[in-house]
Amino acid sequence: MEVLKVLHQLAVIIWIGGMFFAFMVLRPVVSQQLKSPQTLIFWRAVFGSFFHWVWLSITIILASGLHMVTEMGGFGKLPFNVYLMAALGVMMMLIFLYVFFTAYRKFKRFVAAKEWQHASIVLVQIRVLIGLNLVIGLVTVAIAILET
Secondary structure, X not given: OHHHHHHHHHHHHHHHHHHHHHHHHHHHXXXXXXXXXXXXXXXXXXXXXXXXXXXXXXXXXXXXXXHHHHHOOOHHHOOHHHHHXXXXXXXXXXXXXXXXXXXXXXXXXXXXXXXXXXXXHHHHHHHHHHHHHHHHHHHHHHHHHHOO
């Protein structure tokens, strides 16, 4: 079970750390250094790369989490903090699914068509949702830390 915990935590770190870096470090620098079309093209490439890591992280989080739940006796025998972390994790995954399958697809389509204004609007939506996921992720990590 220790290996599963490590894989689970590493996947969480990759996902939340990537969001933190993108939101708090990369975004402000990019907005200062690049003009609108270049910024939008840049973010399309960044999301294309980062979202592969998010998919891998989600896969590992789900697989390891479900396996650990099974080893703990199933869903009926979990401490409250585990239910809370699982609920927040599922919420994050649902937000990501919306970002990936709806907002990001629109964003890519608008950037490809050079519809910069529409792409900018969708980029703001993606930024807000990633910011929300970042907050939820940090709260989830805090719950994990406080309950150990």
